[in-house]
Each structure stands twice: as C-alpha cells, then as structure tokens.
Amino acid sequence: MAYWLFKSEPNVFGWDDLVAKGDAGEEWDGVRNYQARNNMREMKKGDRGLLYHSNIGKECVGIVEVAAEAHPDSTTDDKRWECVDIKAVKPLKNTVTLDQAKAEPRLKDMVLVNNSRLSVQPISDDEWKVLMELGGVE
DNA sequence: GCCAACGTTGGC
DNA sequence: GCCAACGTTGGC
Numbered sequence: 342m343a344y345w346l347f348k349s350e351p352n353v354f355g356w357d358d359l360v361a362k363g364d365a366g367e368e369w370d371g372v373r374n375y376q377a378r379n380n381m382r383e384m385k386k387g388d389r390g391l392l393y394h395s396n397i398g399k400e401c402v403g404i405v406e407v408a409a410e411a412h413p414d415s416t417t418d419d420k421r422w423e424c425v426d427i428k429a430v431k432p433l434k435n436t437v438t439l440d441q442a443k444a445e446p447r448l449k450d451m452v453l454v455n456n457s458r459l460s461v462q463p464i465s466d467d468e469w470k471v472l473m474e475l476g477g478v479e
Numbered sequence: 480g481c482c483a484a485c486g487t488t489g490g491c
Numbered sequence: 492g493c494c495a496a497c498g499t500t501g502g503c
Contacts, residue, residue: 348501350501373487374486374487375486375487376486395500395501395502396500399501399502456484456485457484457500457501457502458484458485458486458499458500458501460500
C-alpha cells in the first residue's frame, strides 16, 4: 500500500468538509499541476493518505483513503486533468504541524518539508510510520 | 500582505 | 528547445 499527502486550504475545503461527505467521499478536483496529477494516477483504491491544512494551521489533520482511482476531472473539459476521490477515515489524535515535521530528523526528506508547494505528494512507508507515531495513531 | 520559490507559458 | 516573463502558491 502506498501513502499520500493531500493539501488543501481549510477555508476552501478542509477536514470537516471531507468528513461531512461521509463514505461517498469527495472528488479531489481542481489540481492543475502535472506532478500532482501523476501522483494521483499512481494511486490505488484503498491507499491511505493524510489531509494537510495549508496556510491556516499548517498541520496534518486526519487520515484519508482513496475511494476511487484516477478519472477525468469533472470541473474541466481539458483531457489532461484527472483526479481521484478520497474519503475521511479518522482524525489524528494529535495533529502534526509543519514545524514538528521540520524538527523531526526522520522527516527531513519529506516532500512537504522540501517542496511545500506540491499539492499532492507521496509519503514513504518510513515517513508514514513516524507521522502515525507523532499523530498518536496506533 | 509580502515575497520567495516554483511551474507554466510563449516568443524567439 | 531555450529562457525570460508571468502567475500562483504558501510560509512567514
């Protein structure tokens, strides 16, 4: 199983909004970045990820799951853009802030720390374990 | 609100 | 195919 990190601005679409969507989840549309799109194409149904709040909070807030694999982005007719559906699994007991990630030596290679602008990022198995530990998830 | 970093666009 | 200019993102 692969792990991913999804970024969003909570005042636009945040964790609470995703939770409100329930098991149906939400189409992660609007991504107009090739790297992010390529990452989404790699996703398999059932892959896990974290939702990260940018600007406000700057923290990972909860665990999400890929509910549907890449399909055309319904918000555009441009064939280049695809997106996946994700749903909320459960919130982290402790949110993991960007400062914590930066301060954690085992996360020094995390994409979030080095390229905070990429909106959909891969997380390695090792990084995931550290994040779960920091997040208070057994 | 500012500005640095990055990605994309378009002229050559 | 290169690179300057531009727009956007996101941390501060």
